[in-house]
Amino acid sequence: MKLSLTKVVNGCRLGKIKNLGKTGDHTVDIPGCLLYTKTGSAPHLTHHTLHKIHGVPAMAQLTLSSLAEHHEVLAEYKEGVGKFIGMPESLLYCSLHDPVSPCPAGHVTNKSVSVWSVGGRMEMTVSKFMAIQQALQPDWFQCLSDGEASCAEATSIKRARKSVDRSLLFLDNCLRLQEESEVLKKSTIIGVIEGGDVVEERLRSARETAKRPVGGFLLDGFQGNPTTLETRLHLLSSVTAELPEDKPRLICGISRPDEVLECIERGVDLFESFFPYQVTERGCALTFSFDYQPNPEETLLQQNGTQEEIKYVDQTKKINTTICNQEMTSFEINLKEKRYQEDFDPLVRGCSCYCCKNHTRAYVHHLLVTNELLAGVLLMIHNFEHYFGFFHSIREALKNDRLEKLKELIHRQAS
Amino acid sequence: MAAAASPTSLESAPRIFRLVAECSLSRARAGELRLPHGPVATPVFMPVGTQATMKGITAEQLDALGCRICLGNTYHLGLRPGPELIQKAHGLHGFMNWPHNLLTDSGGFQMVSLVSLSEVTEEGVRFHSPYDGDETLLSPERSVEIQNALGSDIIMQLDDVVSSTVTGPRVEEAMYRSIRWLDRCIAAHRRPDKQNLFAIIQGGLDADLRATCLEEMTKRNVPGFAIGGLSGGESKGQFWRMVALSTSRLPKDKPRYLMGVGYATDLVVCVALGCDMFDCVFPTRTARFGSALVPTGNLQLKKKHFQKDFRPIDPECSCPTCQKHSRAFLHALLHSDNTAALHHLTVHNIAYQLRLMGAVRASIVEKRFPDFVRDFMGTMYGDPTLCPTWATEALASVGITLS
Numbered sequence: 093m094k095l096s097l098t099k100v101v102n103g104c105r106l107g108k109i110k111n112l113g114k115t116g117d118h119t120v121d122i123p124g125c126l127l128y129t130k131t132g133s134a135p136h137l138t139h140h141t142l143h144k145i146h147g148v149p150a151m152a153q154l155t156l157s158s159l160a161e162h163h164e165v166l167a168e169y170k171e172g173v174g175k176f177i178g179m180p181e182s183l184l185y186c187s188l189h190d191p192v193s194p195c196p197a198g199h200v201t202n203k204s205v206s207v208w209s210v211g212g213r214m215e216m217t218v219s220k221f222m223a224i225q226q227a228l229q230p231d232w233f234q235c236l237s238d239g240e241a242s243c244a245e246a247t248s249i250k251r252a253r254k255s256v257d258r259s260l261l262f263l264d265n266c267l268r269l270q271e272e273s274e275v276l277k278k279s280t281i282i283g284v285i286e287g288g289d290v291v292e293e294r295l296r297s298a299r300e301t302a303k304r305p306v307g308g309f310l311l312d313g314f315q316g317n318p319t320t321l322e323t324r325l326h327l328l329s330s331v332t333a334e335l336p337e338d339k340p341r342l343i344c345g346i347s348r349p350d351e352v353l354e355c356i357e358r359g360v361d362l363f364e365s366f367f368p369y370q371v372t373e374r375g376c377a378l379t380f381s382f383d384y385q386p387n388p389e390e391t392l393l394q395q396n397g398t399q400e401e402i403k404y405v406d407q408t409k410k411i412n413t414t415i416c417n418q419e420m421t422s423f424e425i426n427l428k429e430k431r432y433q434e435d436f437d438p439l440v441r442g443c444s445c446y447c448c449k450n451h452t453r454a455y456v457h458h459l460l461v462t463n464e465l466l467a468g469v470l471l472m473i474h475n476f477e478h479y480f481g482f483f484h485s486i487r488e489a490l491k492n493d494r495l496e497k498l499k500e501l502i503h504r505q506a507s
Numbered sequence: 508m509a510a511a512a513s514p515t516s517l518e519s520a521p522r523i524f525r526l527v528a529e530c531s532l533s534r535a536r537a538g539e540l541r542l543p544h545g546p547v548a549t550p551v552f553m554p555v556g557t558q559a560t561m562k563g564i565t566a567e568q569l570d571a572l573g574c575r576i577c578l579g580n581t582y583h584l585g586l587r588p589g590p591e592l593i594q595k596a597h598g599l600h601g602f603m604n605w606p607h608n609l610l611t612d613s614g615g616f617q618m619v620s621l622v623s624l625s626e627v628t629e630e631g632v633r634f635h636s637p638y639d640g641d642e643t644l645l646s647p648e649r650s651v652e653i654q655n656a657l658g659s660d661i662i663m664q665l666d667d668v669v670s671s672t673v674t675g676p677r678v679e680e681a682m683y684r685s686i687r688w689l690d691r692c693i694a695a696h697r698r699p700d701k702q703n704l705f706a707i708i709q710g711g712l713d714a715d716l717r718a719t720c721l722e723e724m725t726k727r728n729v730p731g732f733a734i735g736g737l738s739g740g741e742s743k744g745q746f747w748r749m750v751a752l753s754t755s756r757l758p759k760d761k762p763r764y765l766m767g768v769g770y771a772t773d774l775v776v777c778v779a780l781g782c783d784m785f786d787c788v789f790p791t792r793t794a795r796f797g798s799a800l801v802p803t804g805n806l807q808l809k810k811k812h813f814q815k816d817f818r819p820i821d822p823e824c825s826c827p828t829c830q831k832h833s834r835a836f837l838h839a840l841l842h843s844d845n846t847a848a849l850h851h852l853t854v855h856n857i858a859y860q861l862r863l864m865g866a867v868r869a870s871i872v873e874k875r876f877p878d879f880v881r882d883f884m885g886t887m888y889g890d891p892t893l894c895p896t897w898a899t900e901a902l903a904s905v906g907i908t909l910s
Binding site for chain 1: 558559560561563564565566567568569583587588590595596601602604607646731814815827828831832835836839840842843844845846847848850851854861
């Protein structure tokens with residue numbers, strides 16, 4: 093694995109991670125995102141429909157919370173989770189938790205971490221954790237870590253210190269076990285930076301983790317609601333400053349377009365793509381523009397369209413808060429709204445995804461109103477493609493020194 | 508009330524069915540339907556896409572499986588999104604972007620089976636909408652009007668549907684009314700050149716009533732006939748006898764559509780009895796319950812003993828699910844909340860049905876249908892003597908013995 097940076101602009105890293113995978117010939121572009129999966133499958137999508145999407149990332153994210161309970165099956169299967177789930181060609185990163193359903197706090201001890209699966213709580217010691225990874229054989233995996241210092245309202249220094257101590261201990265033990273296994277040596281351990289909101293602990297975590305032979309770093313505990321990220325961004329910069337340049341930096345729990353940009357500016361390389369999934373689940377379609385250099389006529393049309401839609405969204409946000417739409421952002425439209433009943437335009441004009449090329453807002457509206465399964469399929473296709481397109485535009489903007497323009501465009505739509 | 512249409516009222520009814528091969532022993536036929544959205548090989552199984560969608564699979568996936576005709580439901584679509592909207596969307600084909608053929612039923616069956624407060628009169632079926640409580644009348648004219656707006660390639664007459672377990676004068680009343688409603692549908696049909704109106708033979712489980720219905724309806728020059736009023740709660744013994752009676756009196760040069768039949772054994776037997784077209788929610792519905800169809804029956808993939816079964820559902824199946832996935836993976840996925848599991852099974856079950864029909868057709872064309880039937884029953888039941896009695900009898904009635 094080799095990370096090469098093409099350029100670094102205002103803290104943003106543009107580059108490629110090369111020589112990845114079992115055959116050593118896969119590449120991951122940074123800044124980039126990982127394909128979000130549930131139990132080893134993109135939500136709603138079969139291999140056939142997933143591959144209709146343009147720009148699917150080279151690396152998919154698996155969650156231990158969804159796969160740990162299948163550990164015995166995978167051990168007997170012997171050929172690794174990639175082949176088991178029907179994605180033998182994909183790079184795989186295994187995270188501890190599912191970013192969409194964070195697990196209840198209070199289940200980390202000095203010896204174990206718990207994940208929550210369909211069957212309930214699964215407690216994992218280092219040896220159990222590594223045995224599961226041995227059965228999974230992912231390309232990368234998040235090391236067992238204590239992420240609970242950031243769960244509570246205000247972290248005590250003591251709790252922050254414990255999260256760092258425990259995570260380092262877990263890391264050292266995992267590395268030791270890795271050394272003893274030919275199978276595990278083929279996977280790369282991603283070290284986890286903990287420390288809650290306590291600067292000293294964060295820096296200690298970063299420096300100490302960086303001393304270990306990890307393949308990359310996961311910045312844990314920066315997720316929360318939009319305001320918590322704001323206060324943590326400063327901390328994020330301090331942390332990434334301590335990390336080596338030649339190893340990738342992943343962050344968990346951050347997936348909104350505006351937050352993604354903030355984190356890229358503070359040295360983060362890879363993100364999870366669960367945001368398009370959340371948008372799908374609330375019957376919405378991503379419509380935000382990332383075309384930072386459109387032609388003038390298109391700008392006018394888009395602006396008028398966007399403004400109108402944003403205005404409407406603000407008006408209806410209040411009405412909708414009671415029906416679980418309070419998390420809806422201004423990056424999307426709610427296709428359940430009556431206004432789309434006779435709208436025969438595609439979800440987003442100019443989008444080349446399967447849904448926009450073949451179907452209309454009216455049709456998706458109908459599918460949502462009648463509770464048809466196809467709604468989720470079509471929205472997931474569109475939302476993933478739109479989101480992957482956004483990341484592509486970030487890389488292009490960085491390449492052409494236009495990130496400010498893109499940032500401006502995204503922030504205009506974020507209000 | 509419109510007078511009964513004269514036999515020549517639909518002289519221009521197109522001949523949409525071309526006979527390709529017939530079994531020399533049984534009544535099985537292989538053929539081809541010539542429909543506005545392309546040819547369809549028969550015998551054919553038509554998956555049911557109730558609300559302008561084949562559940563979780565895309566139009567492209569359905570096309571890739573080789574499906575060339577599927578169903579939409581007039582009752583559901585008539586309520587949501589409604590015929591006016593669908594017309595604005597360039598018909599049902601345009602609305603769901605399906606390039607091949609569509610068959611819509613009249614809405615009659617749902618009216619009676621889904622709606623508790625429905626009332627049948629000579630005018631039509633009066634009912635209360637489950638969504639907004641409004642009262643509407645579905646008359647033969649209105650049903651045809653909605654189906655004209657939907658633009659489906661085959662449309663069904665509104666029939667007076669009674670459950671096959673009902674006996675007495677109601678059955679006779681419904682049979683005669685269905686004939687009168689057929690004539691009203693024919694008269695109301697605005698697009699006979701673009702849409703093929705099929706009659707539906709009624710008469711319940713009474714041979715005399717059914718024979719009367721057959722005699723009357725075959726006087727009307729419609730492009731095709733459906734055998735209705737079966738596939739309810741009747742015994743299989745009664746069922747097959749009514750199917751056989753119907754096919755014996757229906758013209759050979761028009762397609763015979765047996766409504767609501769979809770279990771593999773039933774399909775094979777009813778092809779032997781002379782049916783060409785079938786529809787049923789069973790394969791797609793059972794998929795969503797985790798059940799995969801195989802030549803020996805079905806696999807309940809949620810069950811524990813599939814946990815470590817690393818084989819595909821069917822090693823002989825070429826569908827995308829069997830190409831890529833094992834029973835073990837599907838088992839795991841079915842126990843998650845990822846809907847992809849359901850779609851994998853829906854794809855496979857539709858592939859299974861279409862493959863079965865393709866194999867049936869090939870055997871008819873290659874003059875080995877009786878052998879095919881014996882092989883099929885042997886695989887499904889292990890031993891010909893274990894084949895259900897009704898099926899053995901039905902096959903024997905058309906010259907096919909199993910042992």
